[in-house]
Amino acid sequence: MNLDSRQCEALLAVIDSGSFEQAAALLRLTSSAVSQRVRALEIQLGSPLLVRSRPCRPTHAGQRLLQHLRRVQLLEQDLQADFSGEQAELLSIAVAVNADSLSSWLLPAVAEFLRSEQVLLDVSLDDQDHTHALLEAGLALGCVSTELHAMRGCSAEYLGIMRYRCVGSPAYRQQWFARGMQRAAAQKAPVVVFNRKDKLQAGYLKQHFGIVEHSYPCHYIPASDPFMHAIALGMGWGMVPELMLHRLPAHLPPGSLVDLAPDRPMDSSLYWHSWKVQSPRLQKLSQTLIAAARTMLIQADAATEEKT
Missing domain, CATH: 1.10.10.10 (Winged helix-like DNA-binding domain superfamily/Winged helix DNA-binding domain)
Known part of the structure; x- marks a missing residue:
């Protein structure tokens, strides 16, 4: 055809x-x-x-046709660059990632590659449990996802563990959890949630206290820096990546966020999904991202040792 x-x-x-x-x-x-x-x-x-x-x-x-057309488009652009013998033209690659990865480890992982290989990122943001749908829909050529299994024609490579901490401001802790984070207070204490796809806080409350979703008060703050700022202002508690706590924005001084449950972190395993047949630059992007993520994220063995 x-x-x-x-x-x-x-x-x-x-x-x-x-x-x-x-x-x-x-x-x-x-x-x-x-x-x-x-x-x-x-x-x-x-x-x-x-x-x-x-x-x-x-x-x-x-969606099936889009998946094909996106890949063909990249292959043709790389092929033209090879035959021209000239420096490769800027190539745009669509990827789907979650906000926490974008705000912490992903950009440092690929920045040098993007500069040297003349690659532009076209990033779609979604919750880590939903980025895979953008790959399935043909709207991305690769994605960072919690999905373990690769769809047909794709591969799924383990990246590592994003560890989250349950944090709040010192004043918030004193108001709601002065005696520690307990179930009765957790049912009434306001929570800061990224958006309605964000299930981290709900999963945490369900796992540790048996509290069901939508049975506690929530703020919805769908941007990474304002999300952390809202927590620092005492509006509620929320799950923040450990990586981001190590590099707080300038407007959040040390001590503005405290761990409300130091012995109860939450781990989320991340995977890189991409097509098995890739253009050379997409393949290099995948290799670069995977290698860097495995040095920046917690690996399974290290996580197991830390928990034992």
Whole structure:
């Protein structure tokens, strides 16, 4: 089956921009022309490829095609650079990561590689339990996820353990947990949650106190620095990566966050998912990220030794 490159380009533009109108502006075409190209591709493949909503999103068949088109796009760009004999052009690679990884270890892990290999990151942020869905949807070529199993055609490489600490401000601890973090107080004490996909705090309360989700008061603060700032201001307690506690932002002086339960950390195992058939630069990105993560995150053996 031969796919028309202009039709595939139109589909990618609609997904990336979210609408036929924006895609038309990007491609310097009319909305009607973009629609006709996408429709012709759907007719050829015999299946709807887009849900025509706002924003437009791919159907299941569209996701499968997107996965293919993204990989082909990268392979072609790297191949052209090899044959031209010139310095590789800037290449954009879409990845899906969780906010805590992005705010702590990921950028230092890949920054030098990005500079030397002329790679641009196109990052989609989502909870670590949901980033894998973006890879499945064809919206990312790699993802940091808690998902252990790789989907068909992909590999899943263990990165390490992100350790979280249950923290609050000194004043908050005195108000709510002066005698330690106990169940009765934990049911009433306000909690700071990143967003409604964030299950860390809920999992912690369920595991240690048997408290069910939505039975305690919550603030929702969906940005990493404001999330930590809210905790430091005494608005509530929250789960913060140990890595981030070692490098507090300048506006949070030492001592502004205290561990409310030093003997009860929470560990989250992370994996790097990517396609087995990759462009050379995506393969190098994967190798760089995996190697760096394994030096920056806790490894399973070390975690086991620390708990025993």
